[in-house]
Amino acid sequence: MTPASKAAHRRVAQAAGQQVWIAFGGVADQPWMRLLRPGFRHCFAALSDEAGWTVIEPLTGRLMVARLPVDAGFDLPGFYRRAGLRVLGPFLPEAPMPHAWPLPRPLSCVGLCQALLGPKAPPAWTPFQLFQALGGREQENNHG
Incomplete structure (x- = not known):
């Protein structure tokens, strides 16, 4: 990607008013997921812009990207x-860092959400660590 096309992509995202929301939840559908904190075994991202909602969700063995057939004003986080x-956001995607090597991140739900947030996304390995790093607070009997 050329510097001009990077700048063009950044301008399009800014002009569209793009925001990122991160959702946390999940059950242990894979045996190794039982090691993760209940209620924080998976995370995924929803992007809102002037045209509507796009959900980006890494699933085991594939990446799902879907443009939802709902109005732009639909309260998807709600x-x-x-x-x-548990849903955190909105976050504004950060601009790419010029002349920097990308951080190595595994293609996991956490790594994907960090990549969508941008180069200054907080470090985390698990969904719960990302939840905490983004300012989330776990509350008893309250998922909001």
Whole structure:
């Protein structure tokens, strides 16, 4: 990607008013996930812009990207909260850092969410660590 195309992508994201929301939840659908904190076994991102919502979710063995057939004004974070997920945001995606080597991140749910947030995303290995690093507070019997 050329510097001009990077700048163009950045301008398009800024002009569209893009925001990132991170949702946390999940059950142990893989045996190794039982090692992770219950309620924080998975995370995924929802991006809002002037045209609507895009969900980006890394699943075992594939990456799912879906443009949702809902109005741009739909309260997707509220929908996820009512479904029992913890949702943080909105976050503004950071501009790429010029002339910097990308940080090595595994293609995991946490690594994908960090990549969407940008180069200054907080360090984390697990969904719960990312939740805490982004300012989330776990509250008893309250998922919002």
